[in-house]
Amino acid sequence: MGCVAFVPAQTAGLRERVPAGLPVRSELAETPFFPQTEFHCGPAALASALGAVGVEVSPETLGAQIFVPARRGTLQAEMLAGARRHGAVAVLLPGELEALLREIAAGRPVVILQNLGLSFLPLWHYAVIVGYDLERGDVVLRSGTTRRALMSLRTFEHTWARSEHWAFVAVQPGQLPHTASEAAVTQALVAFERVATPAQALRGYEAASTRWPANLSLAIGRGNTLHANGAKEAAMQVFEAAARQHRSAAAWINLGSVALELGQHERADAAARDALAIGGEWTGQAHALRERVLAAARAVVR
Amino acid sequence: MKQIQRLIACVLAGSVSFAGFMTSAQAALISTETVAASQGVPGVADARGKVYAALDRAEVMQALVARGVDPDHVRARVAALTDAEAAIVAAQIESAPAGGNDVLGVVLFVFVLLLITDILGFTKIFPFTRSVR
Numbered sequence: 476m477g478c479v480a481f482v483p484a485q486t487a488g489l490r491e492r493v494p495a496g497l498p499v500r501s502e503l504a505e506t507p508f509f510p511q512t513e514f515h516c517g518p519a520a521l522a523s524a525l526g527a528v529g530v531e532v533s534p535e536t537l538g539a540q541i542f543v544p545a546r547r548g549t550l551q552a553e554m555l556a557g558a559r560r561h562g563a564v565a566v567l568l569p570g571e572l573e574a575l576l577r578e579i580a581a582g583r584p585v586v587i588l589q590n591l592g593l594s595f596l597p598l599w600h601y602a603v604i605v606g607y608d609l610e611r612g613d614v615v616l617r618s619g620t621t622r623r624a625l626m627s628l629r630t631f632e633h634t635w636a637r638s639e640h641w642a643f644v645a646v647q648p649g650q651l652p653h654t655a656s657e658a659a660v661t662q663a664l665v666a667f668e669r670v671a672t673p674a675q676a677l678r679g680y681e682a683a684s685t686r687w688p689a690n691l692s693l694a695i696g697r698g699n700t701l702h703a704n705g706a707k708e709a710a711m712q713v714f715e716a717a718a719r720q721h722r723s724a725a726a727w728i729n730l731g732s733v734a735l736e737l738g739q740h741e742r743a744d745a746a747a748r749d750a751l752a753i754g755g756e757w758t759g760q761a762h763a764l765r766e767r768v769l770a771a772a773r774a775v776v777r
Numbered sequence: 778m779k780q781i782q783r784l785i786a787c788v789l790a791g792s793v794s795f796a797g798f799m800t801s802a803q804a805a806l807i808s809t810e811t812v813a814a815s816q817g818v819p820g821v822a823d824a825r826g827k828v829y830a831a832l833d834r835a836e837v838m839q840a841l842v843a844r845g846v847d848p849d850h851v852r853a854r855v856a857a858l859t860d861a862e863a864a865i866v867a868a869q870i871e872s873a874p875a876g877g878n879d880v881l882g883v884v885l886f887v888f889v890l891l892l893i894t895d896i897l898g899f900t901k902i903f904p905f906t907r908s909v910r
Binding site: 511513514515516517520539540541543544545546547548549550551552553554555556557559560588590591592593596597598599600601619638658661662665666668669670691692695696699700702723725728729732733735736756757760764767 | 805806807808809810811812813815816818819820821841843844845846847850853854856857858859862865866870871873874875876877878879882883886889890
């Protein structure tokens with residue numbers, strides 16, 4: 476294990492000075508609590524996090540969706556997927572204690588994975604951080620069968636570091652965590668789109684593309700979900716803006732496809748030619764679009 | 778038993794890739810996932826490409842069923858994973874952390890820890906251990 480400091484680095488930093496704008500203490504007392512059943516700390520923690528954003532689902536229901544019997548536990552990817560399936564966006568947080576505390580101060584409980592044992596004898600456990608007190612030097616967890624489990628910041632950081640500082644918040648579509656990075660939010664929304672309703676996915680992309688207007692993936696997501704919601708003119712506007720802003724062949728192709736659906740053949744043809752002019756990895760799809768435009772034009776003539 | 782497993786894998790792989798083909802034929806729009814992957818957004822695409830993604834999904838479904846997950850639920854479970862997540866789960870389903878908080882595990886943990894300290898000579902709890910000289 477090498478040389479492990481008694482007081483781990485992030486805790487030491489927090490002891491030295493309280494980060495600007497962070498309250499000394501905060502606790503989300505109204506976060507729901509579900510005492511875990513055997514091996515089911517994952518479903519219990521997830522039920523708690525979802526309940527906190529108004530999604531009421533029992534640990535039993537979640538267990539059937541995320542628990543792996545032979546592993547006697549829940550895998551991290553399935554925790555995230557479980558949140559998605561119930562209409563919440565699961566966003567991974569930066570691996571910093573300060574980020575976790577800021578989310579709590581902003582009213583969001585955080586689901587974490589910690590190794591309560593040692594690296595060679597692990598005891599993996601999911602819990603929800605609902606509070607902290609920098610003066611007392613501890614965090615408050617919904618953990619196991621304990622509604623308010625206090626753990627020193629030092630011990631928390633040791634046990635959390637072993638999971639490579641894995642933590643996520645579940646948010647309503649359209650809400651964005653305070654501390655999550657652009658990449659993490661984009662990843663979360665793209666994953667969410669797989670299983671969310673078009674309306675939910677759109678709310679997510681609208682909020683995120685407002686915060687990060689230069690992000691092509693979010694713009695495409697917004698355009699695609701507008702289209703899925705039946706707002707085809709709005710989708711075309713988003714695709715055109717993205718195509719020009721990023722010189723994106725993919726955006727031109729999607730613009731052309733939607734234009735074709737609406738019978739706007741000239742616009743579709745222009746978009747196809749713009750996509751072909753850019754070339755690159757989307758050349759195949761650009762050619763396919765051009766073919767469809769020509770076929771549609773021939774059909775009209777006949 | 779192995780033959781049945783192989784048959785299940787073939788059926789699952791076939792139905793997964795068929796579904797994928799159907800989707801790409803009908804949906805003329807380039808998916809957000811595809812653009813995000815090309816933009817280098819982490820955690821979305823399978824590093825080895827779309828074909829492997831389909832295989833990874835089938836493998837994950839089979840692996841979950843083999844580990845006690847209800848076969849009726851497994852398709853929906855895997856559909857909620859991104860290609861990247863499916864690839865990771867496929868590769869690490871045995872080794873990845875599975876949070877459970879196992880009381881028996883705690884007992885076992887303490888037992889093994891004390892065994893080690895006995896062997897190292899820091900304690901003498903068990904009568905049957907001989908510490909390293």
